[in-house]
Amino acid sequence: MAKFELKRLLEENTYPGRGIVIGKSSDGKKALFAYFIMGRSENSRNRVFERFDGGMRTKAFDETKVSDPRLIIYNAYLACENADIVTNGDQTDTIFRFVKEAPADPYAFERALSTRVFEPDAPNFTPRVSGIARYDFAAQTFTYKLSILKSGITPAVCRRFTFDYEPEDGIGHFIHTYVSDGAPIPSFVGEPEEVALPDTAEELADTVWNALNPDNKVSLFVRAVPLDGSAPTEIVCNKNV
Numbered sequence: 365m366a367k368f369e370l371k372r373l374l375e376e377n378t379y380p381g382r383g384i385v386i387g388k389s390s391d392g393k394k395a396l397f398a399y400f401i402m403g404r405s406e407n408s409r410n411r412v413f414e415r416f417d418g419g420m421r422t423k424a425f426d427e428t429k430v431s432d433p434r435l436i437i438y439n440a441y442l443a444c445e446n447a448d449i450v451t452n453g454d455q456t457d458t459i460f461r462f463v464k465e466a467p468a469d470p471y472a473f474e475r476a477l478s479t480r481v482f483e484p485d486a487p488n489f490t491p492r493v494s495g496i497a498r499y500d501f502a503a504q505t506f507t508y509k510l511s512i513l514k515s516g517i518t519p520a521v522c523r524r525f526t527f528d529y530e531p532e533d534g535i536g537h538f539i540h541t542y543v544s545d546g547a548p549i550p551s552f553v554g555e556p557e558e559v560a561l562p563d564t565a566e567e568l569a570d571t572v573w574n575a576l577n578p579d580n581k582v583s584l585f586v587r588a589v590p591l592d593g594s595a596p597t598e599i600v601c602n603k604n605v
Contacts, residue, residue, distance in 0.1 A: 366535055366560035373538065373557060374575035379404065379545035382452040384495045385572070386508045386529075387536020387561045395497050395506045395589040396536060396561050398572050399440055399450045402580040404545075407431045412602040413583040418443050419456075420585050425604040435483055435490075441585060446501070448587065451494040452541060455480045455513075459494060473509055474526050481522040482513050487548040489515040493539050501593040506531060510539045514551050527556055536561040564588060565597040573601045 370385065379402060386397040401422065403409035406429060414423040420441040424430045438454040444463045449456055455477065462469075462476035469475070473496045483490040491514040499506045511526045529537060537556035542549045562568055565588035573584050584601040 367558040368538075368560075370536075370538060370559040370561075371571050371575045373559065374572065377544055378577045379542055379549070379580055381490070381541035381549070382493065383538060383540035384450055384452070384493055384510065385536050385538045385559065385561075385568075386450075386495045386497055386510065387559070388506075388531035388533055389561060389563050389588065390534035391563045392533040393591060394563075395448075395499070395508070395531070395591065396565065396568055396586070397448065397450060397495065397497060397508075398568055398584065398586045399452075400572060400576060400584040401440075401452070401582045402576065403582050404580060408436055409580075409582055410604070411436060411582055412604050413440070413585050413600045415598070415600060420600070422583070425602075435485060441587070446499045448497045448499075448589065449495070450585075451492065453483060453492050455492050455494055459496065463496070473511070477511050477513060477524060477526070480513060482515050486519065489519055489551070490549070491515075491541050491551050493541055493552070495539075497589070499589065499591070501591065504591040506589075506591060508537075510537055510556050512539060512552060534561055535559075565599050569599040569601060 382401045410429045412425050421439045439456045441450045442460045449459050459476040462472040491512050494511045497508040538559050539556040565586045569586040586599040588597040
């Protein structure tokens with residue numbers, strides 16, 4: 365049994381920031397992942413998720429209101445050969461490049477992130493959170509990893525943590541940028557939280573979207589990948605429509 369209920373974790377936290385959930389559906393037939401963004405400023409809230417061939421990006425909802433596109437406009441999801449990559453920043457492109465150049469390298473994810481640090485948004489020094497799922501459709505299996513790059517006691521020092529998982533039916537892992545709201549906002553601490561996952565993308569999307577703080581939530585992307593190689597299911601929720 366999972367340690368935490370995802371719905372409760374989200375309902376009890378007004379500002380987890382940006383979050384990634386990856387794991388296996390409760391029926392054992394699909395890889396599930398979700399990525400959401402939240403915002404407190406007008407600049408951060410002025411966004412939507414936009415799907416494109418091979419990926420999903422953040423986009424300004426109203427171009428006239430963009431005050432600073434850095435750190436808020438990026439490819440959040442990219443599909444690579446037999447792999448899905450999702451992150452909270454432009455490190456998505458870095459990971460994609462390393463994985464594409466060395467698809468057989470099991471540590472391409474770590475090598476890519478060794479070249480990156482947390483976001484330069486003092487005084488928050490927002491962590492970079494990243495995830496990758498790698499599929500073996502012939503064997504109907506997958507593995508996944510989560511990572512966080514965060515500042516140390518000395519802000520200039522980057523601490524890098526990677527968590528490597530073998531999937532279990534109905535279990536996922538949830539990592540997010542912030543512990544809670546604050547000034548400055550406290551960074552996530554510890555291991556990704558173990559959460560229960562449902563069968564379908566629709567159930568996961570409904571749980572996450574409805575549990576996120578209504579004032580701060582911005583967008584959500586959910587993807588379910590059948591391990592038999594059949595067509596994935598994707599759901600995008602945008603507060604700005």
